[in-house]
Amino acid sequence: MNSVHNQATAVRKKIGSISYAKWGYIFLIPFFLVYVVFSFVPLISIFYNSFFENYMSGLKQVGPNFVGLENYANLFENDLGKYFYNTLLIWVLGFIPQITISLLLASWFTNLRLRLRVTGLFKTIIYLPNLIMASAFALLFFVLFSDAGPMNDVLMHLGIIDQPYRFLSEVAGTRGLVIAMNFLLWFGNTTILLMAAIMGIDNSLIEAAEIDGAKSFQMFRLITMPLIKPILIYVMITSMIGGLQLFDVPQILTNGSGNPDRTSTTLIMLLNNHLYSKNYGLGGALSVILLIVSAVLSLLVYDSMTREQRLEKREKKRMKEGAGQ
Amino acid sequence: MNKKLSNAARLQLKLSRAFCYIILTLISVMCLLSFYVLIINSTRSHPDILRGFSFLPGKSFFYNLKSLMANANLPVVRAVFNSLFVSGCTALVTTYFSVLTAFAIHAYDFRFKRAAFAFILMIMMVPSQVTALGFVRLMGTFNLIDTFIPLIVPSVACPIVFFFMKQYMEASLPIAIVEAARIDGSNEFRTFNLIVLPIMKPAIAVQGIFSFVTAWNNYFVPSLILKSTENKTVPLLVAQLRNADFLKFDMGQVYMLITIAIVPIVIVYLLLSRYIIRGIALGSVKE
Numbered sequence: 297m298n299s300v301h302n303q304a305t306a307v308r309k310k311i312g313s314i315s316y317a318k319w320g321y322i323f324l325i326p327f328f329l330v331y332v333v334f335s336f337v338p339l340i341s342i343f344y345n346s347f348f349e350n351y352m353s354g355l356k357q358v359g360p361n362f363v364g365l366e367n368y369a370n371l372f373e374n375d376l377g378k379y380f381y382n383t384l385l386i387w388v389l390g391f392i393p394q395i396t397i398s399l400l401l402a403s404w405f406t407n408l409r410l411r412l413r414v415t416g417l418f419k420t421i422i423y424l425p426n427l428i429m430a431s432a433f434a435l436l437f438f439v440l441f442s443d444a445g446p447m448n449d450v451l452m453h454l455g456i457i458d459q460p461y462r463f464l465s466e467v468a469g470t471r472g473l474v475i476a477m478n479f480l481l482w483f484g485n486t487t488i489l490l491m492a493a494i495m496g497i498d499n500s501l502i503e504a505a506e507i508d509g510a511k512s513f514q515m516f517r518l519i520t521m522p523l524i525k526p527i528l529i530y531v532m533i534t535s536m537i538g539g540l541q542l543f544d545v546p547q548i549l550t551n552g553s554g555n556p557d558r559t560s561t562t563l564i565m566l567l568n569n570h571l572y573s574k575n576y577g578l579g580g581a582l583s584v585i586l587l588i589v590s591a592v593l594s595l596l597v598y599d600s601m602t603r604e605q606r607l608e609k610r611e612k613k614r615m616k617e618g619a620g621q
Numbered sequence: 622m623n624k625k626l627s628n629a630a631r632l633q634l635k636l637s638r639a640f641c642y643i644i645l646t647l648i649s650v651m652c653l654l655s656f657y658v659l660i661i662n663s664t665r666s667h668p669d670i671l672r673g674f675s676f677l678p679g680k681s682f683f684y685n686l687k688s689l690m691a692n693a694n695l696p697v698v699r700a701v702f703n704s705l706f707v708s709g710c711t712a713l714v715t716t717y718f719s720v721l722t723a724f725a726i727h728a729y730d731f732r733f734k735r736a737a738f739a740f741i742l743m744i745m746m747v748p749s750q751v752t753a754l755g756f757v758r759l760m761g762t763f764n765l766i767d768t769f770i771p772l773i774v775p776s777v778a779c780p781i782v783f784f785f786m787k788q789y790m791e792a793s794l795p796i797a798i799v800e801a802a803r804i805d806g807s808n809e810f811r812t813f814n815l816i817v818l819p820i821m822k823p824a825i826a827v828q829g830i831f832s833f834v835t836a837w838n839n840y841f842v843p844s845l846i847l848k849s850t851e852n853k854t855v856p857l858l859v860a861q862l863r864n865a866d867f868l869k870f871d872m873g874q875v876y877m878l879i880t881i882a883i884v885p886i887v888i889v890y891l892l893l894s895r896y897i898i899r900g901i902a903l904g905s906v907k908e
Contacts, residue, residue, distance in 0.1 A: 319809040320729030324737060327722040331744070331778035334771075338755025345754060397648070404641050409634065412641055420894040421649045423901070427890050429838040431856045432882035435863050436659055439875060446658055446674035480652060488901050534746070541748045544840050544856075548863050564750050564841070571754060571845060579754045587751045594746035601742065 342587070345580030352574050359577065367581035375558070376566075376582075382554075383562045386471060386546075387539030390478045395531070398483050402490035403516055408502075422484035430481060434548035437473055438464070464550070467559045474546050474560055481545075482538070486531055493527035494520055526600060533597050537590055543568065659883070663876040670872040685873035689881075692874060694865075695858055696850060697881060704854040707772050707843075708836035712829045715776040716786075719828070720821050723786035724813055728799050745780040750841060757845045767848040772836070782828050789824040827900030830893065834886055855882050 346367055350359035401422070405415050425433070441447050441463040448460040463469035497520065505515050521528075543564040546554065552568070554561025563586060570579035662670055665679030689697055726738050749756075760771045794817065802812040818825070840856040847853055853861070859882055862875060890897060 317731040320725045320731040323721050323725035326718050327778045334775040338752040341755035418645050427834050429882045431840045431859045432879045435859050436879050449674045583754050
């Protein structure tokens, strides 16, 4: 009886390994076909484009002529550093308050001693902006913070300022609005990710610390923080990649100009300008640079996502070797 | 002595709790304030809005809505339908094919399985803007500029949704179910459609909502692909409005267009927020 059963399993296994594997390939076809056509071919073509001079000068088409690395040199000579600085500055100044507030809120929401109520409602509210159309949100802020808009009106009524503050004519005002909007759009998402991480911590660790008489802040610093470090790194790198892509908000807020004096122009806004003016050479070179930066960041994410698996593997290997000796 | 100490501790706890509530309320107000102003102003007429801000709603909601609908330069109804069509198709296509791809990796053993999985994880974080130049030019050669195809078909290959589906499958799709279907004589494609998809329903719902919202809000790629007025989606109208000479505009209409772009998503979110919030943590956090 048993041997019949074993035989059946063996047969099934054999059939399985022979005839079902092809379905794995078949089911992967749509994904890889679409990826190759719509993403991989364009990816190769940006490299190709970046080596050619190819743009419209008035109504005259220039190129495509092979120019080697001239497009890259051209980008670096023409303020690429400035736009990189803008993008980085806006990201850093938005990320610091974002991670601080998110950590604070996440630790409050998960604190068993505080036992806050209606956290569901608060979570719903702080996550809400994340789903809002960023371009519409930017137009809304543009209207609200315009020289004669409601915000200036309210601030003047409250006596905080005497005359309208011209948010969109001041460098700090414009960058501040972009940073504030980005913060509002993303801090709820970060809070919920960090909450999930904190709730994953083994409760017995917290209890043991409590019995040892640890204070709330000590527990946060010495237990919670080290344990959620992998997720913190993940959040930071994905946020960096998001920051690199910053476009909708400053584009709509400044109508693509990045005013005042291109101090709020981000890298993707520059790319967008090249795409609109059909300057494929410079656009291609810029795309390649963006690709390299995001690829480095992606590798860091990939590394952090597979680290645990690799550690486990190494551990197993070591144990096996130990057993062998 | 002991009681006194616990009283002090209780007082401290109460104080810190009060502090938390105050901060949480302030943050909530900060989140909601701009939407409050938006909704109030969408109910007020142009002259009212110019006169200054008020915390009370006006009576011109339907007047604003009607005059926006009648505005020939801003085909709002058409744009809403375009957006609904593109976002709906995107949500369907991306969830169906992501489950299919995840199923391929989850349920079968084949030679390049690990390589395929590693590859998808690697490309997960590459921003779509990076390939936009090549993408737009390629769509030009395919003659697909100003159609919805370049906005819908690429969502077949969406690594992030795939990853979510894969995670969900590991937790809730035992291979035994697939094997049982095989013994009953179901072919693999049929098994996928009739057995795997229904099991994945909760995950499909969450990711469907997210994909819909992402497509609804998408501005960068549509602005490069869609050219004619009748094909514009809602974000393109928003951009067009920002582009126009602002002073000539009826502010009631401006606020109304922003309301139309934002409020439907907010309503759906408020109805489903419990599931959505649970979904975010599930999808993004590695375990």
